[in-house]
Amino acid sequence: MAEPAIKRSDESSKIVDEGIDKGIARLTPEKIEQVINKVLAAETGARLKTYVETCVHCGLCSEACHYYLSHDNDPKFSPAGKVKQTIWEILKRKGKVDPEFIRDASRIASTECNLCRRCAMYCPFGIDIAYLMSVVRRLCHMLGVTQLYIQDTAHSHSATLNQMWVKEDEWIDTLFWQEEEAQDEISSLRIPIEKEGSEIFYSVIAPEPKFRAQLIYQAAVIMNAAGVDFTMPATPGWDNSDQCMFTGDYEMMGRLKKVHFETAMRLKVKRIVMGECGHAFRSVYDVGNRWLAWKMPPIPVTHAVEFYYELLKQGKIKIAKKYDKPVTFQDPCNIIRGKGLHEKARYVVDALCEEFIEMHPNREHNYCCCAGGGVINTGPQYKMKRIKGNRIKAEQLFATKTRGAKVIIAPCHNCHGGIEDILHHYGLDMELHFLGDIIYKVMEKPV
Amino acid sequence: MHDIYNFVSGPLVWVSFVIFFGGSLYRLISMAVLARKKDVFVYEYMSLKFGLRSILHWIIPFGTVKWRKNPLFTIVTFTFHVCIIFIPIFLSAHIILWKESWDISWWYISDTTVDILAVVVIASCIFFLVRRIVLPEVKYLTSVSDYVILAIVAAPFITGFWTYHQWAGFRVMGIIHIIAGEIMLASIPFTRLIHMIFFPFTRGYMGSEFGAIRHAKDW
Ligand code: HEM
Ligand code: HEM
Ligand code: SF4
Ligand code: SF4
Numbered sequence: 001m002a003e004p005a006i007k008r009s010d011e012s013s014k015i016v017d018e019g020i021d022k023g024i025a026r027l028t029p030e031k032i033e034q035v036i037n038k039v040l041a042a043e044t045g046a047r048l049k050t051y052v053e054t055c056v057h058c059g060l061c062s063e064a065c066h067y068y069l070s071h072d073n074d075p076k077f078s079p080a081g082k083v084k085q086t087i088w089e090i091l092k093r094k095g096k097v098d099p100e101f102i103r104d105a106s107r108i109a110s111t112e113c114n115l116c117r118r119c120a121m122y123c124p125f126g127i128d129i130a131y132l133m134s135v136v137r138r139l140c141h142m143l144g145v146t147q148l149y150i151q152d153t154a155h156s157h158s159a160t161l162n163q164m165w166v167k168e169d170e171w172i173d174t175l176f177w178q179e180e181e182a183q184d185e186i187s188s189l190r191i192p193i194e195k196e197g198s199e200i201f202y203s204v205i206a207p208e209p210k211f212r213a214q215l216i217y218q219a220a221v222i223m224n225a226a227g228v229d230f231t232m233p234a235t236p237g238w239d240n241s242d243q244c245m246f247t248g249d250y251e252m253m254g255r256l257k258k259v260h261f262e263t264a265m266r267l268k269v270k271r272i273v274m275g276e277c278g279h280a281f282r283s284v285y286d287v288g289n290r291w292l293a294w295k296m297p298p299i300p301v302t303h304a305v306e307f308y309y310e311l312l313k314q315g316k317i318k319i320a321k322k323y324d325k326p327v328t329f330q331d332p333c334n335i336i337r338g339k340g341l342h343e344k345a346r347y348v349v350d351a352l353c354e355e356f357i358e359m360h361p362n363r364e365h366n367y368c369c370c371a372g373g374g375v376i377n378t379g380p381q382y383k384m385k386r387i388k389g390n391r392i393k394a395e396q397l398f399a400t401k402t403r404g405a406k407v408i409i410a411p412c413h414n415c416h417g418g419i420e421d422i423l424h425h426y427g428l429d430m431e432l433h434f435l436g437d438i439i440y441k442v443m444e445k446p447v
Numbered sequence: 448m449h450d451i452y453n454f455v456s457g458p459l460v461w462v463s464f465v466i467f468f469g470g471s472l473y474r475l476i477s478m479a480v481l482a483r484k485k486d487v488f489v490y491e492y493m494s495l496k497f498g499l500r501s502i503l504h505w506i507i508p509f510g511t512v513k514w515r516k517n518p519l520f521t522i523v524t525f526t527f528h529v530c531i532i533f534i535p536i537f538l539s540a541h542i543i544l545w546k547e548s549w550d551i552s553w554w555y556i557s558d559t560t561v562d563i564l565a566v567v568v569i570a571s572c573i574f575f576l577v578r579r580i581v582l583p584e585v586k587y588l589t590s591v592s593d594y595v596i597l598a599i600v601a602a603p604f605i606t607g608f609w610t611y612h613q614w615a616g617f618r619v620m621g622i623i624h625i626i627a628g629e630i631m632l633a634s635i636p637f638t639r640l641i642h643m644i645f646f647p648f649t650r651g652y653m654g655s656e657f658g659a660i661r662h663a664k665d666w
Pocket of ligand 1: 455456460531534535538540541544558561562565603604607608609610611612621624625627628629631632
């Protein structure tokens with residue numbers, strides 16, 4: 001009558017991932033039991049217990065999850081289904097699980113859940129599945145089982161305090177280089193480095209200097225045009241990203257946020273303004289600060305969307321000619337369900353673009369891009385999983401395209417990564433931009 | 448038979464009430480203490496205003512996107528829940544028992560209405576049962592305990608209905624009914640029926656996080 005506990009899937013064994021394979025090879029059932037029970041006893045409490053005991057197994061959360069919807073309603077991908085395969089089983093067996101169980105648990109928690117929190121809005125009890133999946137990731141981290149690619153970024157965080165092994169001189173060079181480039185366009189433009197007492201510390205994620213330096217260029221143009229008093233540090237602490245939050249390496253997460261906040265303090269700025277990244281915002285505003293026992297960040301943090309909203313609202317940037325292609329807007333989980341910036345984002349889009357077409361669902365109810373929560377960082381082996389796990393996003397975008405949208409605006413790096421792959425795989429011919437790209441195109445620039 | 452009746456409708460009622468109230472209080476306090484010890488920040492983030500805001504949306508039929516998306520389920524679960532809470536309290540047969548032992552009484556629902564509502568509850572339980580067997584996403588989450596809980600909840604209604612209609616063996620059924628009612632009450636603190644006690648806290652906490660920190664709706 002009842003379903004058997006778990007059918008082992010052969011899915012995770014198909015993927016070759018050294019981080020996982022080697023980690024698993026080192027495990028013994030005794031070690032697993034010991035680590036699991038230690039971590040559960042030390043770090044979990046009322047929330048874990050209450051969530052597990054309150055869940056009435058009603059399945060109402062299922063349709064919240066893009067993985068579930070994209071896999072033809074396969075219950076293994078439902079939010080509670082993922083908890084069943086991991087936490088319930090771990091608790092039931094009191095940590096006595098074998099290494100292969102850990103392999104599956106890691107796959108489920110790290111590559112089949114984006115911690116997007118959409119399901120919290122569909123479960124009547126508000127059970128925090130994202131938290132439960134984070135607990136599984138933490139257990140895997142403590143067992144030394146983490147996907148190689150994301151573990152590499154975590155190593156980079158711990159060695160360099162940025163995500164992409166960017167060396168200190170490379171960072172400074174990149175800023176100089178972008179400043180020089182931008183001076184060809186606006187001769188008076190500056191990217192002030194280490195300017196103590198500035199209003200704003202502008203922080204970015206490491207992939208910006210590494211692969212998308214033009215974003216720093218554009219930000220500099222916007223800042224200069226708006227006459228904003230900003231600075232960027234020359235020292236580690238400039239990177240606001242945080243993959244350690246996603247691997248479950250919370251000690252490192254704490255270090256990263258500490259350096260970030262301390263850099264802001266050292267520069268004596270009034271606030272941190274962050275580029276268009278969602279996960280970094282989650283880390284700085286919501287998760288990392290808590291690990292450091294700050295209820296709210298010790299210094300105000302403003303996401304780019306909110307910052308652009310201020311600049312436009314106060315008339316600090318003027319629009320020369322509105323963007324004329326019809327656009328739609330991807331609401332990123334971490335700044336919508338994470339900060340409620342949806343209306344401000346729409347104000348910005350309306351100010352910049354002639355025609356705006358909503359995708360459905362939207363705002364808090366938008367589907368995740370399936371790249372966030374560290375999933376895209378688990379590496380190319382998992383790319384197809386991400387793409388197949390978000391067919392529903394392709395359908396959502398296709399429907400929006402049918403209604404006329406040609407351009408997707410997504411103010412988040414992860415959303416970009418995820419949606420780019422989806423557009424490509426499902427053959428959706430749509431453009432994808434950051435808000436900054438559009439502002440840069442349509443704004444009045446000084447000379 | 449009379450002795451058994453007296454026993455189950457006397458001391459055992461006491462026992463079940465003590466277990467229900469005592470057990471629920473124990474579960475609440477131990478959750479609060481554990482949270483104080485291990486998840487202190489829950490206290491920091493819990494917000495009365497935003498917690499209640501979320502709870503309110505969720506206890507109003509069709510008050511959330513989720514409820515609107517599943518109208519049939521919403522109607523069934525709301526009727527079911529309202530009935531299981533109100534029938535035992537506002538049933539004349541029950542009130543007579545209170546009157547006899549404590550000389551207290553209050554407004555009651557007419558017997559015909561209760562009769563109909565009892566059928567509605569039983570039908571809802573069948574709906575939940577069928578849903579559990581038929582819908583893959585619910586079936587996947589189901590363990591034997593889910594059927595047991597459903598049976599525990601359905602039993603007092605089936606047996607009470609039986610007794611009221613004085614069908615075959617209704618005297619024995621009356622006793623079984625009382626025991627079934629007591630089992631249901633007593634099992635609330637120690638099964639997933641605890642969701643009744645924890646709902647305001649889990650929902651309230653999510654509402655607080657979403658409302659106060661994340662400035663977003665969670666419904
Ligand atoms: C808490 C769970 C209980 C529920 C849900 C419940 C429900 C019901 C229902 C649905 C009826 C039938 C009404 C009708 O069909 O018109 C009923 C009748 C009755 N219940 Fe309960 N009951 C519960 C507990 C109890 C307890 C603990 C007692 C005794 C101490 C009790 C004593 C009775 C009696 C005496 C009747 C009347 C039977 C008759 O009309 O001959 N019930 N109850
Ligand atoms: C006032 C407090 C209560 C609240 C807020 C509440 C809320 C919920 C919610 C949200 C569900 C999830 C699925 C659904 O809606 O059916 C549920 C299911 C359920 N509730 Fe309650 N409940 C409460 C009290 C009770 C009580 C007192 C009982 C019975 C003793 C009960 C029995 C059940 C059962 C059996 C289910 C499972 C249905 C299934 O098998 O899918 N609930 N409840
Ligand atoms: S991906 Fe999002 S909706 Fe799906 S289980 Fe994870 S947090 Fe919930
Ligand atoms: S909706 Fe909530 S209570 Fe129902 S199965 Fe999902 S997590 Fe459990």
